[in-house]
Amino acid sequence: MKRRDFLKGSAFLASAPFIVPARAADEKIVMGCWGGGTARMWRDAFGKPFTAERKIPVTVVELPDPTAAVAAAQGKPQYNAIIAASFQGASLAHRGLIEEFDPAELPNLKNIPEQYWIKNPAGKVLGMPVYFIYYGVAFNTSQCKPADFGSWKDLAAPRWKGQLSITRPIFLAPYDLTICSKVMGGTEVDIKPGIPLLRDIARNAASAYTSMASLQQQLAQGEVVAAPFYSSQVQLLRRTGELGVDITIPKEGGLVLSYILAVPKGSENRDAAARFLNDSIAPSKQIDAARNAYLPLSTNVTLPEDLSKDYGMTIEEVRGRNWSPDWYAVAGEIEERMRLVERIADEAR
Amino acid sequence: MKTSPTVRIVAAALLIFLPAPLLIVIGASFSPGSILSFPPPGLSLRWYRTVLGEDDWIIAFATSAGIGVVAAVVTTLIALGAALALERAPPRIRSSAELLILAPLLFPHAALGIAFLSCLVTLRLNGSMLGVFISHLVLCAPFAYRPIALSLNQIDRSISEAAMILGASSRQAVTSVLIPMLRPGLSAALMFSFIISFDEVTVTMFLVGPEFTTLPVKIYSHLADSADPVVAAISTILIVMTSGIILILDRVVGLGIFVDIEEDARG
Amino acid sequence: MGVLLVVFAAGIAGLVYSSFERGASLYLDLLRDAGIRAVLIRTIVISAVTTLICAVLGYPLALFLARSRNRNLWLVLVISPWLVSIVVRTFGWMVLLGSRGVVNATLQAIGAVGPPLRILFTPTAVVLGLVHIFLPFMVIAILSSLLQMDKRLEEASQILGGSRWQTFRCVTLPLSVPGLMGGCSLVLLMATGSIVTPLLLGGLRDRMLGTQIYSEIFQVFNFQRASAMAVILLFVALLMVAPLRFAEGRIRKRLGAT
Numbered sequence: 056m057k058r059r060d061f062l063k064g065s066a067f068l069a070s071a072p073f074i075v076p077a078r079a080a081d082e083k084i085v086m087g088c089w090g091g092g093t094a095r096m097w098r099d100a101f102g103k104p105f106t107a108e109r110k111i112p113v114t115v116v117e118l119p120d121p122t123a124a125v126a127a128a129q130g131k132p133q134y135n136a137i138i139a140a141s142f143q144g145a146s147l148a149h150r151g152l153i154e155e156f157d158p159a160e161l162p163n164l165k166n167i168p169e170q171y172w173i174k175n176p177a178g179k180v181l182g183m184p185v186y187f188i189y190y191g192v193a194f195n196t197s198q199c200k201p202a203d204f205g206s207w208k209d210l211a212a213p214r215w216k217g218q219l220s221i222t223r224p225i226f227l228a229p230y231d232l233t234i235c236s237k238v239m240g241g242t243e244v245d246i247k248p249g250i251p252l253l254r255d256i257a258r259n260a261a262s263a264y265t266s267m268a269s270l271q272q273q274l275a276q277g278e279v280v281a282a283p284f285y286s287s288q289v290q291l292l293r294r295t296g297e298l299g300v301d302i303t304i305p306k307e308g309g310l311v312l313s314y315i316l317a318v319p320k321g322s323e324n325r326d327a328a329a330r331f332l333n334d335s336i337a338p339s340k341q342i343d344a345a346r347n348a349y350l351p352l353s354t355n356v357t358l359p360e361d362l363s364k365d366y367g368m369t370i371e372e373v374r375g376r377n378w379s380p381d382w383y384a385v386a387g388e389i390e391e392r393m394r395l396v397e398r399i400a401d402e403a404r
Numbered sequence: 405m406k407t408s409p410t411v412r413i414v415a416a417a418l419l420i421f422l423p424a425p426l427l428i429v430i431g432a433s434f435s436p437g438s439i440l441s442f443p444p445p446g447l448s449l450r451w452y453r454t455v456l457g458e459d460d461w462i463i464a465f466a467t468s469a470g471i472g473v474v475a476a477v478v479t480t481l482i483a484l485g486a487a488l489a490l491e492r493a494p495p496r497i498r499s500s501a502e503l504l505i506l507a508p509l510l511f512p513h514a515a516l517g518i519a520f521l522s523c524l525v526t527l528r529l530n531g532s533m534l535g536v537f538i539s540h541l542v543l544c545a546p547f548a549y550r551p552i553a554l555s556l557n558q559i560d561r562s563i564s565e566a567a568m569i570l571g572a573s574s575r576q577a578v579t580s581v582l583i584p585m586l587r588p589g590l591s592a593a594l595m596f597s598f599i600i601s602f603d604e605v606t607v608t609m610f611l612v613g614p615e616f617t618t619l620p621v622k623i624y625s626h627l628a629d630s631a632d633p634v635v636a637a638i639s640t641i642l643i644v645m646t647s648g649i650i651l652i653l654d655r656v657v658g659l660g661i662f663v664d665i666e667e668d669a670r671g
Numbered sequence: 672m673g674v675l676l677v678v679f680a681a682g683i684a685g686l687v688y689s690s691f692e693r694g695a696s697l698y699l700d701l702l703r704d705a706g707i708r709a710v711l712i713r714t715i716v717i718s719a720v721t722t723l724i725c726a727v728l729g730y731p732l733a734l735f736l737a738r739s740r741n742r743n744l745w746l747v748l749v750i751s752p753w754l755v756s757i758v759v760r761t762f763g764w765m766v767l768l769g770s771r772g773v774v775n776a777t778l779q780a781i782g783a784v785g786p787p788l789r790i791l792f793t794p795t796a797v798v799l800g801l802v803h804i805f806l807p808f809m810v811i812a813i814l815s816s817l818l819q820m821d822k823r824l825e826e827a828s829q830i831l832g833g834s835r836w837q838t839f840r841c842v843t844l845p846l847s848v849p850g851l852m853g854g855c856s857l858v859l860l861m862a863t864g865s866i867v868t869p870l871l872l873g874g875l876r877d878r879m880l881g882t883q884i885y886s887e888i889f890q891v892f893n894f895q896r897a898s899a900m901a902v903i904l905l906f907v908a909l910l911m912v913a914p915l916r917f918a919e920g921r922i923r924k925r926l927g928a929t
């Protein structure tokens with residue numbers, strides 16, 4: 056038995072250094088972020104300058120889903136900053152898992168038009184809207200033209216049966232259902248008008264893509280010809296030379312998908328986090344973000360020539376053609392709407 | 405005994421089917437483009453250079469491998485002890501204990517992830533490697549226990565009794581006689597545990613912290629954002645490394661799962 | 672010492688159980704939901720089919736391996752599905768099974784089909800993916816059993832004049848039943864809880880219960896509902912595995928008597 060004891064003992068000894076020591080009370084930022092290019096951007100364009108200016112270390116942690124990590128922690132989060140889609144941040148806020156800020160605490164907010172602020176009914180802000188992308192119709196350029204999708208309703212046309220892809224219910228509910236409802240005369244609160252359109256689009260869908268990578272591959276290989284998708288993903292793909300995919304904004308407009316930098320409730324170093332939030336929309340950082348296909352929301356930023364050319368329109372035009380719904384209201388109903396879209400998808404045959 | 409042609413044909417077909425997706429991944433890793441595509445439009449080592457250049461990937465790999473190896477060894481030892489102990493236990497205790505050990509198999513990993521997180525948060529171990537290690541132990545335990553228990557069931561205990569009659573102490577009977585006879589079960593236990601731990605993503609996703617991450621979690625987070633072939637390059641490296649290690653280990657140490665009981669007992 | 676180890680395992684398992692104490696009243700609601708019922712039935716069917724296919728295909732492969740000289744080499748191929756992360760593996764499948772993928776391209780080249788077969792994002796793709804992952808488990812389980820069988824019994828049967836098929840039916844098969852049943856229970860259990868494969872290879876309407884639980888936890892954050900679904904899954908899994916264990920016990924007794 057000696058050998059077994061010895062092995063067990065050494066295993067425990069070896070794992071001792073892994074036990075996290077009691078955290079020091081120093082200021083620091085621990086940020087949860089999606090992986091790949093986004094994490095790299097936050098580390099280089101946002102984290103490093105912040106540390107250089109404020110002498111506060113920033114650690115960017117790659118997670119499959121920062122929002123889920125905060126929700127799972129149920130009030131004891133490991134991260135004092137996360138990046139999240141606005142509806143996800145609002146969703147956490149409805150559960151009391153996000154720190155609220157008085158607009159005065161984040162002075163740089165004044166550079167962002169109020170329609171893009173994510174506020175709760177009490178007027179408190181739920182994070183710093185750092186940038187946005189838009190939701191439009193991505194398509195395979197060898198099989199479709201932008202004119203094929205002049206309207207969102209075109210996605211429901213019978214010719215596209217089995218050729219589209221749509222996203223998972225968790226994103227269908229806040230994004231696709233909302234835009235369908237607007238197209239059919241409803242709002243982000245009254246989504247009933249949008250249900251038939253979404254059902255028809257779902258009927259045409261061959262698959263539900265489960266990650267950016269998944270749809271990029273499907274579009275590029277011609278498995279599907281079109282899908283409602285994110286402008287950033289298409290722009291990044293095109294910049295690497297893959298010109299087989301492009302994106303268009305139908306005439307009713309797309310969605311402004313803003314992203315917020317939020318502070319999980321109960322995390323440490325709230326003040327450092329507030330400063331991190333405030334600094335994040337400094338113009339230089341916004342331009343760096345634009346290089347990664349994330350567009351600025353602030354009005355005091357002018358994009359350099361080469362970047363504006365990519366979009367084929369000025370930044371004001373992009374903002375103008377797309378609609379920013381009340382994400383707080385959308386997030387309030389998210390669970391019911393998710394089950395609704397699951398039913399819609401099941402019924403659409 | 406010779407095997408019938410039908411068996412050979414089925415076996416051959418399966419031996420092509422099983423590695424098929426891997427061949428795609430290996431092929432795609434040499435693509436010069438930025439999306440996973442097969443056949444690759446050209447050949448390039450660009451993504452391999454990216455992987456080997458970035459420390460993050462190497463560190464994540466080392467973390468996963470380290471946790472995997474230690475978890476496999478510890479789990480196998482615990483499972484061995486448990487199997488030996490339970491063999492002589494009264495049947496009712498034995499079946500309840502077995503049910504507990506096998507319990508993690510019955511829950512989908514997503515549910516287990518949340519459960520582990522709440523436990524670890526209470527123990528203030530969330531985000532620590534020890535926390536991940538412990539949860540991997542629990543997840544691997546059923547996979548280690550089953551082959552060992554099955555092996556134990558099938559061997560001829562009279563051999564170890566004979567050894568004891570011939571003068572061996574009970575400890576010697578176990579180490580020199582019993583354990584070698586259990587080699588298929590022990591090897592299977594080690595292999596399963598390592599694979600389960602190394603590949604684990606759904607539970608581990610919740611338990612990683614700011615200071616470290618595991619390879620599958622890093623791959624998954626990466627794919628949430630970009631589709632570049634860097635994942636294919638990593639996977640190819642893994643394939644080559646793991647198969648290499650298995651073949652080398654077998655030559656040097658003799659993994660046992662590939663050995664007949666009889667050959668072993670005779671010589 | 673063995674007892675201590677078991678207690679340790681039990682303690683941990685106990686912690687896992689205690690977190691599922693909530694969500695009692697949700698069960699009726701869940702079972703009344705037609706969508707959830709459909710998911711449940713689909714889960715049962717797909718798991719059962721996967722297990723059956725794994726057993727039917729795995730046995731010959733295990734037999735081949737048991738009698739082969741180059742076992743090591745073949746075994747590396749057998750466990751090759753495990754050598755890549757599940758998510759990456761699925762990309763391989765997408766390339767193989769897509770409308771413009773390798774399989775369809777080959778079939779069209781030899782003229783076997785006209786328009787491409789839709790395999791990807793269907794239940795067929797899910798079963799294919801699941802069989803691919805779980806086949807190694809089945810093969811290794813059966814293989815362990817076969818290797819621990821006394822070869823001389825097979826030789827004896829042949830010497831006594833039995834045909835190859837008779838030897839197989841009366842000697843090899845019964846003696847390998849523990850491994851076969853063990854493999855089947857394992858695959859059945861794992862298949863019912865599978866999450867990633869149905870998520871990535873299935874279509875919109877091919878959700879399995881594991882995937883449903885995953886989205887309840889990760890996306891809606893309704894942990895109560897997820898726990899309730901997990902317990903339902905648990906019961907279903909136990910119900911499916913129980914007959915196997917029963918059969919295994921019976922056969923063991925019969926073998927023991929011989």
